[in-house]
Amino acid sequence: MIMSVEPGSTPSFVPPSSAVDAVDRLIATIKPTRNSIERRYGVQDFVRRIITRCFHPEKVNAYMFGSVPLRTYLPDGDIDLSVFCLQEAAQAMRDNWALNLQSVIEQEQSSGNAPYKIGDVTVINAEVCCAPFGLLPVV
Secondary structure, X not given: OOOOOOOOOOOOOOOOHHHHHHHHHHHXXXXXXXXXXXXXXXXXXXXXXXXXXXXXXXXXXEEEEOHHHHOOOOOOOOOEEEEEEOHHHHHHHOOXXXXXXXXXXXXXXXXXXXXXXXXXXXXXXXXXXXXXXXXXXXX
């Protein structure tokens, strides 16, 4: 495409309407739906309750970060939570928090009362401990 520009004017480009329509369809396809947003926040609330119950009576807070609060997640994306507590509580739980959380999640899994199906629970023993597990259905 060749564009001519008058001296002193700003060049402008108007994409063909077919390209605009294609981009609009793409965004509509991958944009989170209200139902998807509500389900992900529901899952986050469910997991936060599990975390609170697991570490009671310690005061812990779980905060969501990453693609869900930014609403940039893909349909099969995960939900990222960070758990914070006082330093004294962290030191007391340091060696066993992940196994305790795994145990509470597995109890919830076997109870049959969970609003979400909990998949495999695995504790990864690393410098930064994490306890990944799956919840279905999320999307």
